[in-house]
Amino acid sequence: MAPPDARLEEPHTTDAFVPDLYRVEAVRRELSDTVTLELAPISGTRPAYAPGQFNMLYAFGVGEIAISISGNHESGNRFIHTVRDVGAVSGAICRSAPGDVLGLRGPFGVGWPVAAAEGSDVMFVAGGLGLAPLRPAILEVLENRARYDRVAILFGTRNPADMLFRHQLESWRQRLDIEVEVTVDHADPDWHGHVGVVPGLIPHVMFDPAETVAFVCGPEVMMRFTATALTAAGVASERIHLSMERNMKCAIGICGHCQFGPDFVCKDGPVMRYDRIAEILALREI
Amino acid sequence: MHGLDVTLEEHPFFAGFSPDQNRIVSGCARNHKFDAGHYLFREGDPANEFFLIRHGRVALEIVSPGQAPVVIATLGKGEIVGASWLVPPYRWMFDARAVELTRAIGIDAACLRGKCDADAQLGYEMMKRFLPVLVKRLNATRLQLLDVYGKR
Structure with missing residues (x-):
């Protein structure tokens, strides 16, 4: 045997x-x-x-x-x-x-490169429930605010009623040392904020693209559009980080359920650099 | 005090226009101020003018009878309001409402169409600026239609 x-x-x-x-x-x-x-x-x-x-x-x-x-x-x-x-x-x-x-x-898994982003402008782009995985990174950056240059939080959600962490967003918005922009896909006339998709907010807060690090989390389609908008604005793809979601089972890179090209999302992600995954991100077979 | 040609030159939409082209377009331009709640235009009205937002915010709305208007997009500083002036029958397809005090430059559509017809290079420069805006908005609308934040 x-x-x-x-x-x-x-x-x-x-x-x-x-x-x-x-x-x-x-x-x-x-x-x-x-x-x-x-x-x-x-x-x-x-x-x-x-x-x-x-x-x-x-x-x-x-x-x-x-x-x-x-x-x-x-x-x-x-x-x-x-x-x-x-x-x-x-x-x-x-x-x-x-x-x-x-x-x-x-x-x-691998988290957000919060420490590596020190000294840079930091742009958080969240869609829907994607604000939850970004929240620890946002809190850490705000706690060590002096170590970063400009900081922006861009958040997109379905409608005003579905806004996650609304009170926290409102308190962040009151700070004078960060920019917070919120947009919704659909709204009635009582909503006075932005209406449209979250990549559309990027020009509103665009920093020096060469100095910007972007952390993006949300539905995969939203992340693809956001990464495209960021690169179009001049942010290098190696400075864009996405939190991927796949069918994680074992969580330690053994079972293969979350295989994503040559990587396992559970072990090599969930946070992955855009330049490393851009080519396979849009492949429907992956 | 700036003339309209300088104001246009400073607007991102006209970045790269030659001074001559700026002067030609500014001949069709005038300043507008819209208080919050006022409409830049209403659905079905003749699309006689389009707008370059200098500051403020404008909501594009669609109304269904008996229902509250639905805001489909908001536009802000540096953005363009209105594309129906480009294509017959030159009628607005949406309402455009100032969400807050909005200052904009209005460009007379018939005037600009005439100048573009007379000066193909000017017309081409305008198309090169309008087309990316339209494609970007089409893509954004497609993403909205996907309802990506809904339950899967």
């Missing part, structure tokens, strides 16, 4: 498949189908993480999904996750109540 594959016996691989138990400490409803959960480990301390990383959240008896971390270190010994009810697992997680227990594996 052939000996068992030694790689499968490596402790980190084995451990990485076993979820830790986390208690739901608080649930905040963001939108009709979206909640933010605060999760604390039942024992010990939560692991450190970088903005842009994700955890695998496990609703026992239902299944497991990848969810980006949407909070920062101010959440203490808790992970903050913002989840939209789009299926069986996310629905079960969204219906969690304080005191419930979820399984959690992580954090996993």
Whole structure:
């Protein structure tokens, strides 16, 4: 009989498949189908993480999904996750109540290059729920505001009623050291802001393109249009970072479900440089 | 105080125009001020003029009978309002409402069409500026139609 594959016996691989138990400490409803959960480990301390990383959240008896971390270190010994009810697992997680227990594996993946962007202008471009994975990076940049030049947050959403983190956006907008622009796809005349797609906001805040680093997160089509608009404005493709989403299962680059060309989104992403993925981003076979 | 030719020269839409071309176009131009809530034009009206926004914001709206108007796009500083003056029957397809105090340069459409007919180079320069705007808006509209933020 052939000996068992030694790689499968490596402790980190084995451990990485076993979820830790986390208690739901608080649930905040963001939108009709979206909640933010605060999760604390039942024992010990939560692991450190970088903005842009994700955890695998496990609703026992239902299944497991990848969810980006949407909070920062101010959440203490808790992970903050913002989840939209789009299926069986996310629905079960969204219906969690304080005191419930979820399984959690992580954090996993490559996050936003927040430290590498120091000294640059930083443009965050978010679409819909894409603001959640960007939020830890935004908070970190704002916390260390002096280390960056100009900072802008561009946010696009479906309509004014579907605006994620509305209060936070309003408080960011009151700051004098950042630019915040919000646009919606559809609106009635009571809305006094922008109407149109989020790439259309880029000329409104365009900085020195040679000095700009862009962090983009949202539906993939929105990211493609945004990356195109940024490169058309003169931002080099290696300075544009996208948070990709694929069918993450193992989260450690073994199962291949999230393969994206030569990469695995779970291990080599989710945050990926545009110049490395631009050619395959529009391929429908990938 | 600036003349309209200088104002036009400073508008991004006319970047690269020669002084002669600026002078020709400014002969068709005049300044406008629209208070918040006032309309630049209404659907079905003759498209006699198009607008270059100097500052402010304009909403393009469509109205269905018995329903509130739907805003399909907003346009701001440096952008163009109105393309129906380019194609027969030269009638506006939307309402354009100033969302806030808006100052704009209006270009008389019949005047400019006449000058473009007489000066093919001027007409070509205008088309080179208008076409990218129209394509960009078409692409943006396609993206809006995808409803990318809806549930999949």
